[in-house]
Amino acid sequence: MEQQKLPKATAALVLSIISFIGCCCSNGFGGLILAGISLFLVKKDTELYNENPEEYSNYGIVKTTKIIAIISLVLSLIMVVFYIYLKATGKDAEMQERLMEWAEEMQQQQ
Numbered sequence: 001m002e003q004q005k006l007p008k009a010t011a012a013l014v015l016s017i018i019s020f021i022g023c024c025c026s027n028g029f030g031g032l033i034l035a036g037i038s039l040f041l042v043k044k045d046t047e048l049y050n051e052n053p054e055e056y057s058n059y060g061i062v063k064t065t066k067i068i069a070i071i072s073l074v075l076s077l078i079m080v081v082f083y084i085y086l087k088a089t090g091k092d093a094e095m096q097e098r099l100m101e102w103a104e105e106m107q108q109q110q
Contacts, residue, residue: 003057006049012041013065020072028079035073042066 015038023031045062053059086092 004055005058006045006056006062008041008045009058009061009065012038012045012069013061015041016065016069016072019076020068023072023076023079027083028076031072031076032080035069035076038065038069039073042069 015034019031019034019038021031022034025031042062042065046066049056049059049062086095
């Protein structure tokens with residue numbers, strides 16, 4: 001009997017890679033959502049694989065995807081906590097003001 005590929009493995013891998021990139025963009029919220037969806041898809045494929053392991057050939061991709069999704073989930077959580085900290089302490093406005101001053105200095109130098 002020919003082995004099949006797990007149906008959600010590729011989609012989960014793509015989502016976990018995008019969530020890894022997204023953990024630094026969108027203040028971590030995009031990474032949280034995409035990593036969560038990826039982990040959900042990994043769970044479904046793992047259950048399918050555990051029912052009949054000899055029928056599927058790409059379980060290694062599922063394990064890799066799980067690792068990437070967990071890493072991006074942790075990084076996204078760190079970014080979200082950092083974002084909330086900046087908002088709560090008011091340091092985000094201070095950082096933005098410094099950035100604007102720096103940009104004005106750079107324009108004056110040219």
